Amino acid sequence: QLQLVESGGGSVRAGGSLTLSCQASGEAIGRYSLAWYRQLPGRSRLEDREGVARIDRDNYILYADSVEGRFTIARDDIKNALYLHMNNLNSDDTAMYNCAARDASAIVFSKPEWNDSWGRGTQVQVTG
Numbered sequence: 707q708l709q710l711v712e713s714g715g716g717s718v719r720a721g722g723s724l725t726l727s728c729q730a731s732g733e734a735i736g737r738y739s740l741a742w743y744r745q746l747p748g749r750s751r752l753e754d755r756e757g758v759a760r761i762d763r764d765n766y767i768l769y770a771d772s773v774e775g776r777f778t779i780a781r782d783d784i785k786n787a788l789y790l791h792m793n794n795l796n797s798d799d800t801a802m803y804n805c806a807a808r809d810a811s812a813i814v815f816s817k818p819e820w821n822d823s824w825g826r827g828t829q830v831q832v833t834g
Contacts, residue, residue: 707825708733710805715828722832727827728788728805736783739763741813741821744801744830751762755804757810757815759790764811772798795832802827 714726726742741760759769759779761819766780788805806813806821814820 708735708738708807710807710825712803712805713810714804717831718795720832721810721834722724723791723793724795724830725792726790726803726805726828726830728790730786730788730795730807732793734783735781735786735807737763738822739811739813740779740781740788740808741806741808741811741815742779742788742803743806743811743815743818744799744803745827746801750802755818756801757813757818758803760815761788762812762814766775766812768815770815793831795830797832798828800832802829 709732711761739762740800743755744758745755752767754758761779761781763769776794780789807823808821
């Protein structure tokens with residue numbers, strides 16, 4: 707079974723940058739479509755997770771409008787990892803960030819319940 711572990715979160719000043727990593731184990735991620743979601747403080751339902759960026763197994767990439775031009779998603783199927791490079795962060799980016807995998811041709815942002823695996827998340831706090 708695919709397991710996902712995020713890292714790289716932390717506190718950063720507005721305008722700063724962070725890179726999140728999601729290390730997979732148990733299976734190779736090559737056949738999976740992958741994504742980053744985020745969840746605002748105080749929200750706990752799966753349906754409250756906002757799709758931020760996705761990279762499907764054919765390497766099609768899509769970003770939420772709110773992060774387009776600032777965030778970059780990348781996958782390394784050799785290292786079995788997913789990344790999210792975040793630039794020009796602002797307070798609206800403060801959230802818990804989770805990576806997800808779906809054994810299908812595409813991620814559907816509006817259907818987080820369709821994903822097969824989730825990490826536990828890494829917290830991003832943007833100050834100032």
